[in-house]
Amino acid sequence: xxxxxxxxxxxxxxxxxxxxxxxxxxxxxxxxxxxxxxxxxxxxxxxxxxxxxxxxxxxxxxxxxxxxxxxxxxxxxxxxxxxxxxxxxxxxxxxxxxxxxxxxxxxxxxxxxxxxxxxxxxxxxxxxxxxxxxxxxxxxxxxxxxxxxxxxxxxxxxxxxxxxxxxxxxxxxxxxxxxxxxxxxxxxxxxxxxxxxxxxxxxxxxxxxxxxxxxxxxxxxxxxxxxxxxxxxxxxxxxxxxxxxxxxxxxxxxxxxxxxxxxxxxxxxxxxxxxxxxxxxxxxxxxxxxxxxxxxxxxxxxxxxxxxxxxxxxxxxxxxxxxxxxxxxxxxxxxxxxxxxxxxxxxxxxxxxxxx
Amino acid sequence: xxxxxxxxxxxxxxxxxxxxxxxxxxxxxxxxxxxxxxxxxxxxxxxxxxxxxxxxxxxxxxxxxxxxxxxxxxxxxxxxxxxxxxxxxxxxxxxxxxxxxxxxxxxxxxxxxxxxxxxxxxxxxxxxxxxxxxxxxxxxxxxxxxxxxxxxxxxxxxxxxxxxxxxxxxxxxxxxxxxxxxxxxxxxxxxxxxxxxxxxxxxxxxxxxxxxxxxxxxxxxxxxxxxxxxxxxxxxxxxxxxxxxxxxxxxxxxxxxxxxxxxxxxxxxxxxxxxxxxxxxxxxxxxxxxxxxxxxxxxxxxxxxxx
Numbered sequence: 080x081x082x083x084x085x086x087x088x089x090x091x092x093x094x095x096x097x098x099x100x101x102x103x104x105x106x107x108x109x110x111x112x113x114x115x116x117x118x119x120x121x122x123x124x125x126x127x128x129x130x131x132x133x134x135x136x137x138x139x140x141x142x143x144x145x146x147x148x149x150x151x152x153x154x155x156x157x158x159x160x161x162x163x164x165x166x167x168x169x170x171x172x173x174x175x176x177x178x179x180x181x182x183x184x185x186x187x188x189x190x191x192x193x194x195x196x197x198x199x200x201x202x203x204x205x206x207x208x209x210x211x212x213x214x215x216x217x218x219x220x221x222x223x224x225x226x227x228x229x230x231x232x233x234x235x236x237x238x239x240x241x242x243x244x245x246x247x248x249x250x251x252x253x254x255x256x257x258x259x260x261x262x263x264x265x266x267x268x269x270x271x272x273x274x275x276x277x278x279x280x281x282x283x284x285x286x287x288x289x290x291x292x293x294x295x296x297x298x299x300x301x302x303x304x305x306x307x308x309x310x311x312x313x314x315x316x317x318x319x320x321x322x323x324x325x326x327x328x329x330x331x332x333x334x335x336x337x338x339x340x341x342x343x344x345x346x347x348x349x350x351x352x353x354x355x356x357x358x359x360x361x362x363x364x365x366x367x368x369x370x371x372x373x374x375x376x377x378x379x380x381x382x383x384x385x386x387x388x389x390x391x392x393x394x395x396x397x398x399x400x401x402x403x404x405x406x407x408x409x410x411x412x413x414x415x416x417x418x419x420x421x422x423x424x425x426x427x428x429x430x431x432x433x434x435x
Numbered sequence: 436x437x438x439x440x441x442x443x444x445x446x447x448x449x450x451x452x453x454x455x456x457x458x459x460x461x462x463x464x465x466x467x468x469x470x471x472x473x474x475x476x477x478x479x480x481x482x483x484x485x486x487x488x489x490x491x492x493x494x495x496x497x498x499x500x501x502x503x504x505x506x507x508x509x510x511x512x513x514x515x516x517x518x519x520x521x522x523x524x525x526x527x528x529x530x531x532x533x534x535x536x537x538x539x540x541x542x543x544x545x546x547x548x549x550x551x552x553x554x555x556x557x558x559x560x561x562x563x564x565x566x567x568x569x570x571x572x573x574x575x576x577x578x579x580x581x582x583x584x585x586x587x588x589x590x591x592x593x594x595x596x597x598x599x600x601x602x603x604x605x606x607x608x609x610x611x612x613x614x615x616x617x618x619x620x621x622x623x624x625x626x627x628x629x630x631x632x633x634x635x636x637x638x639x640x641x642x643x644x645x646x647x648x649x650x651x652x653x654x655x656x657x658x659x660x661x662x663x664x665x666x667x668x669x670x671x672x673x674x675x676x677x678x679x680x681x682x683x684x685x686x687x688x689x690x691x692x693x694x695x696x697x698x699x700x701x702x703x704x705x706x707x708x709x710x711x712x713x714x715x716x717x718x719x720x721x722x723x724x725x726x727x728x729x730x731x732x733x734x735x736x737x738x739x740x741x742x
Binding site: 116117118119120121146147232238263264265266267268269271272273274275277278279281282283285286288297298299302320321431432433435 | 443447451541544545548549551642646647648649651652653654656687688691692694695696697701702703704707
């Protein structure tokens with residue numbers, strides 16, 4: 080199961096104070112990555128691996144990785160093996176690696192562990208994730224400008240806060256430029272099934288959607304949009320390759336700056352464990368380049384909003400935010416708390432579909 | 436449900452149901468010979484990779500399909516070696532085949548993930564597709580769908596109306612009687628495994644050659660298990676396999692469309708149960724009506740050595 084599952088529980092971690100860990104400066108570092116899926120050339124693990132390759136460029140850093148590691152007992156064996164092979168930092172990038180990471184970490188206090196998308200931490204384990212919803216908002220701006228039918232289709236994975244947050248932020252982006260547009264949601268109940276996800280996209284195209292976006296890793300919805308001759312918006316990776324005529328832009332992960340920062344701190348002996356949820360200002364999430372069909376004015380608008388988010392002038396989910404029934408969920412002028420974001424289980428106005 | 440919606444759902448049911456139909460027919464043939472096959476999932480995914488790889492190497496989707504069929508037949512033969520040569524437990528061997536297949540496809544396929552290919556594309560059949568109402572629904576698919584239209588009646592005919600088919604089915608019912616009639620039950624079980632395996636392979640190959648024109652991991656996504664369920668649903672009969680495959684996929688296509696229509700605020704967890712509930716219901720109703728439509732009597736029972 081994809082890493083992201085229970086970001087909700089991140090709250091626990093966020094409430095916990097950062098704990099200082101003993102650290103000595105290190106000259107050479109060996110860093111190991113554990114991936115839940117094959118690296119391939121697109122998707123969740125691929126984005127982590129891009130960052131690994133960036134780190135590798137430093138002559139004082141060596142890296143190793145193991146891909147397609149099943150969550151649970153199998154992953155504990157893999158992590159333990161890495162720990163025994165003198166790694167200085169071990170990075171585990173799926174939600175289900177959380178407990179195995181914690182157990183191995185307790186036996187190896189001198190190794191720094193980074194666990195993506197979980198909520199547990201200890202002296203030598205940090206958890207981390209990124210504010211993907213900010214990038215979703217920007218892709219929503221593009222979708223809102225490009226739609227003609229004012230119906231935008233969203234093929235969603237599972238009704239959990241992380242996915243709902245993405246849909247809501249996307250919709251807020253759409254409505255910020257096009258208040259008449261609606262976002263229709265279809266739950267595929269899959270993280271990775273190209274056929275079902277493509278079918279979900281087709282059901283949205285049938286009701287008149289002319290921009291399709293998605294939460295899953297697979298290219299299915301992009302291909303469906305391309306075959307119908309309408310637009311699509313990618314996720315995780317720039318998906319231009321699978322749908323060159325349809326792909327407008329993608330909300331993408333970029334782990335390199337975050338990992339570089341962590342590695343630098345470990346090297347200097349200044350690393351402290353914590354729960355990290357950085358946003359676009361750190362570069363951890365971003366939008367890809369635009370397809371040639373996106374007019375210059377729309378590109379510039381999206382870039383301007385991007386800069387606003389980075390500068391803190393634009394806060395996604397800043398009140399007033401109304402839900403589907405029109406009730407105020409975030410008061411006028413109020414900023415959303417991380418807790419509210421992490422527990423989000425309702426749809427904003429403009430979404431058509433059920434958040435359950 | 437409007438008639439237009441019904442036609443769209445039917446179209447999707449055929450499109451999504453075709454790989455299941457191939458796999459179910461293949462598993463029926465294997466199981467009618469008395470060999471229980473729980474390895475369908477593993478066979479399908481290996482076939483999907485073989486199909487992709489064959490196409491990738493040669494550029495010819497037909498060679499890809501051939502590779503898919505042969506790969507699954509070969510996987511099935513491993514099952515045959517365990518169960519027919521060494522009298523191993525058929526349940527354990529089938530499960531092992533699935534685990535092996537999933538691992539093998541991941542391992543062999545890892546370097547090719549995301550590789551785009553040109554496989555089978557939809558071809559509107561000249562005259563037939565312009566028939567009113569059902570023409571576009573039935574005859575604007577790819578060529579493998581058209582073959583599958585002919586395959587189920589062909590399987591029915593061979594299994595029930597030919598000497599070979601009857602010998603194969605008799606092996607699944609009573610291998611001693613087959614031996615007494617001077618035929619080799621062992622040989623007929625091999626036929627069931629290899630022919631059934633080839634069709635299962637066509638189902639797996641369909642996933643990478645027609646459904647998606649790209650190789651990705653986990654492409655079978657549990658469809659092998661659905662096929663095994665459909666074998667039971669169809670009482671080991673090819674005709675009912677068509678009904679089962681289209682019904683199952685049709686209902687899941689319908690629930691997606693119900694969501695996108697945005698008219699009903701039904702929790703989607705409930706909608707998700709529809710295909711399974713409906714399949715169960717049909718199974719219950721027809722089990723209550725049709726007596727004596729049980730599994731082949733010797734299904735899962737190994738042959739006596741020397742039989």
